[in-house]
Each structure stands twice: as structure tokens, then as C-alpha cells.
Amino acid sequence: MEQRQAWFARHAVAAAGVPFARCAMRCAPPCNPSGCAPLPREGCSWGAVTDLCGCCSVCAAGEGEPCGGRGGGPGGRCAPGMECVKKAKRQAGQCVCKNDGEVCGSDGKSYGSSCQLRAAGAAVRQVRKGACDQGESPRITIPPKDIWNISGAQVYLSCEVIGVPTPLLTWKKVSSGHRREKVELLPGDRDNLAVQTRGGPEKHEVTGWVLISPLGKEEGGEYECHAANAKGEAVAMATIHVVESLKDIPTPSLGMKQAHRPDRGPMK
The missing domain is CATH 2.60.40.10 (Immunoglobulins)
Structure with a gap:
């Protein structure tokens, strides 16, 4: 009972807009996946990651989106290949691609970063660094x-x-x-x-x-x-x-x- 109350308390605070990093202290093992909120039906634009408690799957924050804590934010953590950059310790950060710079995809399109290419879908792979030829x-x-x-x-x-x-x-x-x-x-x-x-x-x-x-x-x-x-x-x-x-x-x-x-x- 106490475990379930702790879980609801953690998610209620996150839904109210309190930085998710503060809620990490309320994680109550063991993990109970049945109590996790479902992911959106349409899927996650930047994929799914595990929350800071290491229990529930949440939508990852994408490039340019806010994040908080050590690579995480109110709605989840930065997508793979990104890091949370903060100007001040107590301020929210922003997800930034670790490998910045244009890349060319196998679909013949140029992407602003390798992270944007990954967000395009699993079918698209990186051909080379730098923009694609004009075509x-x-x-x-x-x-x-x-x-x-x-x-x-x-x-x-x-x-x-x-x-x-x-x-x-x-x-x-x-x-x-x-x-x-x-x-x-x-x-x-x-x-x-x-x-x-x-x-x-x-x-x-x-x-x-x-x-x-x-x-x-x-x-x-x-x-x-x-x-x-x-x-x-x-x-x-x-x-x-x-x-x-x-x-x-x-x-x-x-x-x-x-x-x-x-x-x-x-x-x-």
C-alpha cells in the first residue's frame, strides 16, 4: 500500500510541473510496471526511455526541448545521443545532440544533426557526415x-x-x-x-x-x-x-x- 502511495505521489508531483529530479527521492523499490502510465498511442517522436527511477517507460525529450536533473526532465530524459545542457544548476536545461553538425541520410535528405536523423525512423541510416549533395x-x-x-x-x-x-x-x-x-x-x-x-x-x-x-x-x-x-x-x-x-x-x-x-x- 505504501509503495503504491509513493508511486502516485511521485507522478502527481511530476504532473503538477515540479521538476522530475525532485521526485527521484520518492522512488520506492521494487518497481511495479503495472502502475506506470501508458505511452501515447501515436508513439514518441524521439523514442522512449526509462524514467529516473528506472521503472517506467516515458517519452524522451528531443533536441531543443527542456530537461532537468542529470539528463532528465519533467516528461522524461533526453533521447539517446543527447545530453542535458544547463546554464545554471537550479535552472531547467535543454537537450542538445552530442554529435552536432549536418549529416546525410540514406533517403537523400540532409539533417541538422545525427539525432534528427535517428528521429526520422529506423529505416533511415547515416551515409556520411555533412549535407547531402544537391541531388x-x-x-x-x-x-x-x-x-x-x-x-x-x-x-x-x-x-x-x-x-x-x-x-x-x-x-x-x-x-x-x-x-x-x-x-x-x-x-x-x-x-x-x-x-x-x-x-x-x-x-x-x-x-x-x-x-x-x-x-x-x-x-x-x-x-x-x-x-x-x-x-x-x-x-x-x-x-x-x-x-x-x-x-x-x-x-x-x-x-x-x-x-x-x-x-x-x-x-x-
């Missing part, structure tokens, strides 16, 4: 070329793209039906088709290939090289023509040269 939407430097070849041959399409941050390159096959257009993300479940992607040859550049072996009539059609990053996207198309005999291949043709030079294809 550049994807640009296809070498588009795929049309190909003519017979069934059973080995052919490939290649595509080079560049952008900042480095674009994500994907391939799609576009088929036109009677009523609607069908788009298939490659490689799909095709046993005779493989997709390869490799960084380079330049910085922020990506090269991708679609390798088909053996070539069948169902592989004929339009193929799309698609590049995307946080700044935009770019698309280039090429067509694979499956013919009955070598006589049906037009000459001269870049597509024919590409089809007959597999040694210039993707690395195996």
Missing part, C-alpha cells in the same frame, strides 16, 4: 537498343543510368493485349531470363542487363529500363524481335551486332 534526377546515359534474332539464340539488353542519390534500376516487360497493357517486373518466374545490376563505371552510375537464353517467341516485345531516386525517374524502351530465320534480320543493325556479341554482355 540530380536519374538520367539514362546509354539506353538499351533494339534486337533482332532467331529462337534459341542468346541475347541481352543493357542500360546505364546516373543520378544523385544513385538510382535504383529495374527492368519491365511491356505486353499489349486486346483491352489493356500488361507490365511485368523482371525477372519474374522465367527460367530462361536473368537480371544483373552493377554499380559504375562512374560514381552514382548503375549498369543493368537482361540476359535471355534461350530466346523464345514469348520473349519478343518491348522492354523498359526504369531508373528512380528521390529526385525523380527516367525510362528508356527497347524491343526484342524474334524472327524465323537469319535472313529476316535487317542489316546493318546495331541490334544484330549486339545479339551476335555475347562477349560484351554482363559479367558472369
Whole structure:
């Protein structure tokens, strides 16, 4: 009973605006988590930390928010990676990021500090210190070329793209039906088709290939090289023509040269 009264006294004082550091003296072991107030349904912007009594989870104070005591405040303690800086011992402090300065996130955005980046979510990681490059939407430097070849041959399409941050390159096959257009993300479940992607040859550049072996009539059609990053996207198309005999291949043709030079294809 005395333990429960002590718990309510501690939280009642904190709710009334009395600095939480003063309440630390009222902590009554052992801890009883069932008596802790729940965290907000929408979650905590800067994550959750344990209160000064080491018992309840509370929302952490974020960068620039008030704090008190030894790294703690009325609503909790400073978030990880921060410290409570006070101008005077008896005054409330302010949460400040220990590692100050801009950083670049994996989402291509610049953050004022590593603490702000962590607050953006677990999916975003730090790429480097300093602001991100200004950014550049994807640009296809070498588009795929049309190909003519017979069934059973080995052919490939290649595509080079560049952008900042480095674009994500994907391939799609576009088929036109009677009523609607069908788009298939490659490689799909095709046993005779493989997709390869490799960084380079330049910085922020990506090269991708679609390798088909053996070539069948169902592989004929339009193929799309698609590049995307946080700044935009770019698309280039090429067509694979499956013919009955070598006589049906037009000459001269870049597509024919590409089809007959597999040694210039993707690395195996």
C-alpha cells in the first residue's frame, strides 16, 4: 500500500510541473510496471526511455526541448545521443545532440544533426557526415537498343543510368493485349531470363542487363529500363524481335551486332 502511495505521489508531483529530479527521492523499490502510465498511442517522436527511477517507460525529450536533473526532465530524459545542457544548476536545461553538425541520410535528405536523423525512423541510416549533395534526377546515359534474332539464340539488353542519390534500376516487360497493357517486373518466374545490376563505371552510375537464353517467341516485345531516386525517374524502351530465320534480320543493325556479341554482355 505504501509503495503504491509513493508511486502516485511521485507522478502527481511530476504532473503538477515540479521538476522530475525532485521526485527521484520518492522512488520506492521494487518497481511495479503495472502502475506506470501508458505511452501515447501515436508513439514518441524521439523514442522512449526509462524514467529516473528506472521503472517506467516515458517519452524522451528531443533536441531543443527542456530537461532537468542529470539528463532528465519533467516528461522524461533526453533521447539517446543527447545530453542535458544547463546554464545554471537550479535552472531547467535543454537537450542538445552530442554529435552536432549536418549529416546525410540514406533517403537523400540532409539533417541538422545525427539525432534528427535517428528521429526520422529506423529505416533511415547515416551515409556520411555533412549535407547531402544537391541531388540530380536519374538520367539514362546509354539506353538499351533494339534486337533482332532467331529462337534459341542468346541475347541481352543493357542500360546505364546516373543520378544523385544513385538510382535504383529495374527492368519491365511491356505486353499489349486486346483491352489493356500488361507490365511485368523482371525477372519474374522465367527460367530462361536473368537480371544483373552493377554499380559504375562512374560514381552514382548503375549498369543493368537482361540476359535471355534461350530466346523464345514469348520473349519478343518491348522492354523498359526504369531508373528512380528521390529526385525523380527516367525510362528508356527497347524491343526484342524474334524472327524465323537469319535472313529476316535487317542489316546493318546495331541490334544484330549486339545479339551476335555475347562477349560484351554482363559479367558472369
